[in-house]
Amino acid sequence: MKKTILFLIVTFVVFTTYAQRPDKSKIMRAKKIAFITENLDLSEQEAEKFWPLYNKFDKAKRKLYKQEKEEIRNKIRSAGGLDNVSEDEAKRYLKLFHKIKASHEEIKASFHNDLLVFLSAKKVLKLEILEHRFNKNMIKRFKERRGRNRRNQ
Incomplete structure (x- = not known):
């Protein structure tokens, strides 16, 4: 009962916040x-x-994704694609890519350590599985929607 009420409250707050x-x-x-x-x-x-x-x-993770997008992907795209990027630029982008991924892993490890103070390791692991499952389901939905849109055209 408490979980249902909590779920409804969180859902209501989230949706009313983002409905605007x-x-x-x-x-x-x-x-x-x-x-x-x-x-x-x-x-x-x-x-x-x-x-x-x-x-x-989540905010830190989005910030790293934005950094990766702005500092690597957009620069490659604005150069006209990977074929138009010099070897030195590619090395620089690759270094930055690894630095961003390492930062992401550090943030995730710190987050897990913070969670382990009050959650069991099983719940922390379950969170990882749930996030993976959610992302996998979203990708599946996007692919299905894209397939339907292509068939309808």
Whole structure:
């Protein structure tokens, strides 16, 4: 009962917050939050500690993704593609790519350590599995939608 009420409250807050500006990334995050809330089985006390940490981690993760996109992908695209990038530029981008990925792993390890203070290792591992499952399901939905759109044209 408490979990259902908590799930409804989180869902309501998320959707009313994002209803004012329909942004696909915000909608996706709201769906992910609802999915995690529904499947992670957090107690009220765990949820109170979990969500601020998760939001901080998610924000840092998005910041790294944005950095990767701005500093590597967009520069390659603006150069006209990978074929138009010099070997030295490619090496520089590759170094930066590895630096960003290492930062991501450091942030994730720190996040897991923070969670282990009040969550079991099983729940932390379950979170990883849930995030992977959510992402896999979203990719599957996008592919199905793209397939339907192509058939309808």
